[in-house]
Amino acid sequence: MTRTTRTYWAAGTAVLLALLFAAAATVTAASDGGGTSARAPGLYSPDAGFARDMAVHHQQAVEMSFLVRDRTKDEPVRGLAYDIANTQANQRGMLLGWLDLWGLPKVVADEPPMSWMGTADQHGGHTGHDMAGHDMGGNDMAGHDMGGGGAAKPGALMAGMATKEELAQLGAAEGRDAEVLYLQLMTDHHKGGVAMAQGCATQCKTPAERDLARGMVEAQQSELTLMADMLKQRGAAPRG
Template structure:
């Protein structure tokens, strides 16, 4: 029961931070003739693609973290899970806030996940909405089924996973049914894979995104998640286990 006030606080913070960071992302943009701020990311830009994909990626991390908090009494794992859930819920709020401010959809039907990671090298558009290409956008991201990668850029998603590092429905069910040490080990292994995929995506945005505050957020994700990867490897070792793969 004590988690409820903190959960509400985290949700409120996510909304506030989303608005603040979204405003910062476009405050310097001058209005164009169409009324759309000049420099606003386009539908298929790395900026928009990263915001959409990482919002989905983060949502699963939050879900896994709340699952494990109910499956173990180990304070170290519960504390890590709570930190990950809070951090990634707040960051997700920021990214969804940017999409709202840019006037872009959070879901674009048909676009392969992580396909934005190739747009910089391939001359993908960025500014405004006039550069939207004929390539269809995202799938709904509501399912973890399928073998979608991201058009050959970086590591492809594993079988049954939506994006690189994401757990499958079967793995989430396994986590929900585990308890004690088994739940701790599986969570740490799944979150290690998840962070590796997240770091790959965030590095892509840090290289390709043109919105300075979004690049800064992406680089912050890289630094924080690399640190957590080291921590989780140590926690696994203390439990006589190791990262998968």
């Protein structure tokens, strides 16, 4: 079995475990009172902020995966895209479901992206601390700094996310060009996602959500290794 094959199976196993873990986490949150109003996280808490931001982050990964699926016949790339779309769509549904259980909105107009990670100097008028009393740090939010996870590039909502122009490029590409661009964009996307998930694993108070975040880190790190191998096979490399 080649290294790439071993990595592919490892990533596939991680994806499956993440899905099973996500389902178990949802049941746990509902059964242990984690979603009841008495124990619900605050509006600007890391728990709520992560759920909102990662739901948006995941949605773009699903979109990119559907784009590449129709632009290549390469089975390994199509298989990876299917796994990512399936996993992240399921996880997105869980995150939005938790917000419903907590009685919290899915969008907060005065909440800058990634501010829950404690890097915002001003948070919609909540300076230094959010409404739940969580320390928001004293760093400038310019560029949506993620406290170690990198900054969003111009035109992107959050670190790792693609711009509208990059999505248009992916939608216009075919064959190997589409494969390489997808793998490069998804590599950036996963790096941003891993940083976000690590932030929740450290800061979130809801046990089931912390566990889900740890599962995301493991699965996406496995896929990062796989995508590096797939790019190498195509004579390309991750960007930056």
